[in-house]
Amino acid sequence: METKTAIICPPDLAARPLGLKIEKVLNLPPEKLYQAWTTQLDLWFASPGSFLGKPESNTPFYFETSYQGIRHPHYGRFLALEEPQRVEMAWVTGEGGTLGAETVLTIELSRLENGTFLSLTHAGFPNEATRNNHQDAWPTVLEQLEERMSRPAD
Numbered sequence: 001m002e003t004k005t006a007i008i009c010p011p012d013l014a015a016r017p018l019g020l021k022i023e024k025v026l027n028l029p030p031e032k033l034y035q036a037w038t039t040q041l042d043l044w045f046a047s048p049g050s051f052l053g054k055p056e057s058n059t060p061f062y063f064e065t066s067y068q069g070i071r072h073p074h075y076g077r078f079l080a081l082e083e084p085q086r087v088e089m090a091w092v093t094g095e096g097g098t099l100g101a102e103t104v105l106t107i108e109l110s111r112l113e114n115g116t117f118l119s120l121t122h123a124g125f126p127n128e129a130t131r132n133n134h135q136d137a138w139p140t141v142l143e144q145l146e147e148r149m150s151r152p153a154d
Contacts, residue, residue, distance in 0.1 A: 019123030
């Protein structure tokens with residue numbers, strides 16, 4: 001478990017107050033989901049082998065996704081980590097994503113008897129259309145997370 005570390009240059013979302021919240025129960029333990037968001041993004045979300053970074057506060061990361069043959073770079077930094085219950089990161093993508101705006105993605109994980117209650121908050125969108133696109137996309141991404149991270153290890 002990481003100790004509290006002061007965030008270097010916290011993102012300023014004052015001019016971009018638009019955000020969203022998605023909640024979902026997943027049939028995976030919090031420990032596995034925490035790893036999925038911190039060290040295993042390329043097992044379920046990012047293009048295989050594209051994740052660069054390590055889960056430490058104030059540490060940058062990079063990965064890319066590919067959709068319909070188009071590459072989508074994602075940049076950011078881990079802001080706060082509380083294993084296995086919380087991951088907070090700055091999240092920046094280009095066209096079709098955050099339009100270059102530094103947003104904040106927070107994943108909170110609460111253990112249930114047979115899984116985990118996941119709360120995803122994504123804040124700092126530059127406009128309603130961008131927020132709405134993410135509001136529509138995150139549920140599908142979370143379904144993909146559960147499906148891919150539930151597969152037996154090779």
